[in-house]
Amino acid sequence: MSRPVSRVLAALELLLAHGSISGPELGRRLGVDPRTVRRYIGSLEEMGIPVTAESGRGGGYSLVAGFKLPPMTFSGEEALSLSLGLLAVRHLGLAGAAPGIESARAKLERVLPAPLRQRARAAEATLRLELPEARAGASGALLATVAEATQRERRLRILYLARDGSETERDLDSYGIAFRGGRWYVAGHCHLRGGPRTFRLDRIRQVRELPESFRRPPDFDVLAHITASIAGLPRAHSAVILLRCDLKVARRQVFGTLGLLEERAEGTRLRVQTDDLPWLARELARFEVPFDIERPAALRRALATHLRKLASRLDPPGSPAAP
Numbered sequence: 001m002s003r004p005v006s007r008v009l010a011a012l013e014l015l016l017a018h019g020s021i022s023g024p025e026l027g028r029r030l031g032v033d034p035r036t037v038r039r040y041i042g043s044l045e046e047m048g049i050p051v052t053a054e055s056g057r058g059g060g061y062s063l064v065a066g067f068k069l070p071p072m073t074f075s076g077e078e079a080l081s082l083s084l085g086l087l088a089v090r091h092l093g094l095a096g097a098a099p100g101i102e103s104a105r106a107k108l109e110r111v112l113p114a115p116l117r118q119r120a121r122a123a124e125a126t127l128r129l130e131l132p133e134a135r136a137g138a139s140g141a142l143l144a145t146v147a148e149a150t151q152r153e154r155r156l157r158i159l160y161l162a163r164d165g166s167e168t169e170r171d172l173d174s175y176g177i178a179f180r181g182g183r184w185y186v187a188g189h190c191h192l193r194g195g196p197r198t199f200r201l202d203r204i205r206q207v208r209e210l211p212e213s214f215r216r217p218p219d220f221d222v223l224a225h226i227t228a229s230i231a232g233l234p235r236a237h238s239a240v241i242l243l244r245c246d247l248k249v250a251r252r253q254v255f256g257t258l259g260l261l262e263e264r265a266e267g268t269r270l271r272v273q274t275d276d277l278p279w280l281a282r283e284l285a286r287f288e289v290p291f292d293i294e295r296p297a298a299l300r301r302a303l304a305t306h307l308r309k310l311a312s313r314l315d316p317p318g319s320p321a322a323p
Contacts, residue, residue, distance in 0.1 A: 006077060007032065011040045012049060015063050022060035074108075079116045082108055083123040092179055093134020094143065135182035136202040143177070143201060146186050149209045150174040153216055159206040160199055167205065168192065173214040176222025177201075181257065185226045189214070198229035227256040235273035239280060240294040243268045243287070253287050269294075277302040285310070 007030050014021055014029060027037045041061055044051050050064035074082070086105055089097060105124075109117050149156050156172045170192035177186050183200055190197035242264070243250045250261050250268035259272035270291075274280045281302040284291065293300045 006075065008040045008043045009075075011037070012044055015044075015051065015061060020054075020060050020062035026061060074112060074116065076116055076119060079108070079112055079120050080123060083120045084127070084129075087124065087127060088129055088131060091129065091131040091133055093137045093182070093184070094140045095137045096140050100140070132182045136184075136200065138184040138201040142204060142207055143184065145207055145209065146174055146201070146204075147177055150177060150186075150188075150216075153213050155210040155212040155214060157208050157210055158199070158204050161203040161205055171210065171212075172197075172199070173216075175216050175220045176225075178222050178226050180223065180226050181230070185229075187220075187222050187225045187229070196225065198226050228260060230257045231259050231273070232271075233273055236275045237273070237277055237280075237296060237298070239272040239274060239277075239296060239299050241270040241272070241284065242266065242292045242294055243270055244290040244292070249289060253289055258283065278306065281306045 010030055011026060014026060023034050023037050027034055030037070030040070032040075041051050041053070050067055051061055052064060053061050082104075086101055086108075089101060108120060112120060146156065153173075156174055157169065158172055159167055159169050161167055170190055172186070172191070173189040174186050175188040175196075177184065179185075184202065185198050185200055186204075187196065187198045189195065239259075243253065244267045245253070247261060247263040247268050250270070254261060254270060259270045262269040262271070272280060277296075277299050280299060284293075284299075284303055285306055293303065
């Protein structure tokens with residue numbers, strides 16, 4: 001099926017799912033500009049799909065009340081996408097998800113024609129996804145509650161288990177949820193601490209939605225916030241390294257949760273919290289740019305020790321000298 005036709009049908013699915021949806025939001029979900037959205041709506045109308053449009057603030061596109069499609073059908077691309085999604089969700093550590101996965105798989109097979117059913121089975125039997133395995137499970141029901149409150153911009157009250165085993169009750173304005181490094185996180189404004197915080201979903205013991213509402217910051221990057229939060233967690237050692245390169249190059253050298261990067265006139269400063277200086281020394285040895293270790297001195301010694309070990313492997317004692 002050609003891409004434009006697929007997107008026209010995707011626009012129809014969005015209208016069916018949301019009842020009413022604005023033109024900009026429809027374009028964002030489909031990855032097209034407003035003019036193309038209008039063209040897709042025109043294509044639906046030519047197909048006999050009754051679409052109404054309302055202008056002005058709060059307006060958008062919707063289907064005529066009572067309109068229903070014939071029984072569900074899938075294109076080859078849609079069937080493959082669903083099969084891949086069912087494969088991926090097995091890695092996400094959602095408690096109780098297995099029955100839902102198998103039920104969805106059975107329903108998908110039941111509605112697919114024989115050629116597409118065979119394609120879906122082939123994907124499941126032969127495709128393997130290298131995804132980070134979940135390091136901690138999360139309740140699917142809890143995830144759904146937090147996601148719904150986030151979308152509706154409703155405050156949550158959570159009972160949270162801290163790293164030290166203490167429990168605190170706090171109100172949270174949830175800005176976004178992400179699966180990062182094998183764990184589920186929610187980030188937002190914590191009213192107990194009076195600022196932005198990140199919480200692991202597997203440590204939330206209770207959650208309920210409150211009647212109070214809030215406004216999510218329009219430019220909030222949940223993944224960037226969670227990555228910075230993880231990198232800044234206090235550890236036994238605080239290290240500062242000056243990379244002799246600009247910020248753009250530094251970001252290619254440093255994986256997201258290693259530390260926090262700060263652009264400076266003389267280069268880019270990397271701040272790292274770690275419990276293991278030899279491990280950090282090994283990570284620094286991978287860098288392809290020059291750097292200076294500002295502190296601690298113990299990290300310089302750990303790096304020197306690691307480099308001596310590497311050198312001994314290249315030229316073991318007693319081996320003949322190279323010509």
